Amino acid sequence: MSTRRLTAARPIRMGLAGLGTMGRHHARVIQEVDGLDLVAVADPYGDTYAAAEGVSIVPDTAGLVAAGVEAAMVAVPTHLHEEVALELAEAGVHVMVEKPVAATAAAGRRIAEAFTASDLLGCVGYVERCNPALLEMRRRIADGALGEVYQIVTSRQGPFPARIADVGVVKDLATHDIDLTSWIAQSPYAVISGQVTHRSGREHEDMMVATGRLANGIIVGHTVNWLSPMKARSTVATGERGALVADMLTGDLTFHANGDVSSDWDQVSTFRGVSEGNSTRYALARREPLRVEQEHFRDALWGRSSAASLVVSMAEGVRTLEVVEALLHGAENDRAVHLDATR
Structure with a gap:
């Protein structure tokens, strides 16, 4: 897990990559969770579900980085997980990637290594752990x-x-x-x-x-x-x-x-x-598992002691x-x- 943490004194500037079926739900939940501020969403097709009204819509990952996001949820198709996650790691952005972590275990290992090397929090969104x-x-x-x-x-x-x-x-x-x-x-x-x-x-x-x-x-x-x-x-x-x-x-x-x-x-x-x-x-x-998952991500970013064991590490995602x-x-x-x- 990362040793770099964000301050709890202000909301985390969040980005979201992908506004498809899962991405639209993440957009809603991120906007509802205290301590998270959804500042930009990246999708080349725009906001087709009207899930991020009032949020800056950009075409790609570079747009998220330019918007100054500190952390991001990656909800693009599985075959794009590696490309998007590595771009965000290079830019110093903490990330949660929708399951599976990548299309292959080899790609997952490359992602995990990149976040470890950059001392960034990288985790995987296995929402059933929040059921x-x-x-x-x-x-x-x-x-x-x-x-x-x-x-x-x-x-x-x-x-x-x-x-x-x-x-x-x-x-x-x-x-x-x-x-x-x-x-x-x-x-x-x-x-x-x-x-x-x-x-x-x-x-x-x-x-x-x-x-x-x-x-x-x-x-x-x-x-x-x-x-x-x-x-x-x-x-x-x-x-x-x-x-x-x-x-x-x-439930x-x-x-x-x-x-x-x-x-x-x-x-x-x-x-x-x-x-x-x-x-x-x-x-x-009973609480919505997706909301609980984003709260765990927020708490891990803030360095709260109990949160480290609640998020799914990229190493665990690779083993799966x-x-x-x-x-x-x-x-x-x-x-x-x-x-x-x-x-």
Whole structure:
């Protein structure tokens, strides 16, 4: 992380690169967060969503630098992340890059190295880490609510998003699940394998199933696709005391406890496993994850001690891409890929 920090005595002069589907939401949130002042937005097509009224609209990254931005959100298409991020690093601008950090792990490493060398804050926008259900799941797992964790399974499915043209479902969506699984378990991936398919006639894959194992022994599974008529976003962590189920669409977290009720039904009682116990849905404070993410970025820029662990470092973003690329390589060659889990 950077040692250069901005003063909390005045708002941070923020820039935004990209006013597409995600960029327009970032424009709204940045303007709403105390301590952030959106002074310029860069998009060669202008403000087509009318999301940045009253803000200077410039055609490119050079325009952001000329506007005197101190920090910027990069929400351009994935294949442009490296070019834009490196320009901002060279200009001395702190940056949060929308996930994934780059189109390839190699490009991500170049970005990470540039921000480290310039002593700038560089981080990645994995907004699911700000989802209230997942934040609470991680806290409860760390506090021992599940005892030993055995398995984490995610599902991320829905219709094809017209906004995506340069990557497949693995780099666009599965990258969320790989990041959040490692973060919740507080352990890197040790092995990953998967299968992908192309059903929509596009160059990139649109469906994926994957299994793997983390360095701490937790087994994982991910189902991701763009061809489902129903939208699903869920994470299930199962352990020795029960299961935590997070619905990322609603922000709900439910605990299903292992039961201690005996049964006199022979077919059931002879099964040597767990029984169904009580279920508890926790009452959680719900805040928009994108707003929480920008507040974490602001606090990290101000050097607040707790914020350093809340933003996703570029090194973490690169590790997630390494797992993604291993998954795609393994799917192409029909084999599991072992990863270096020591870093």
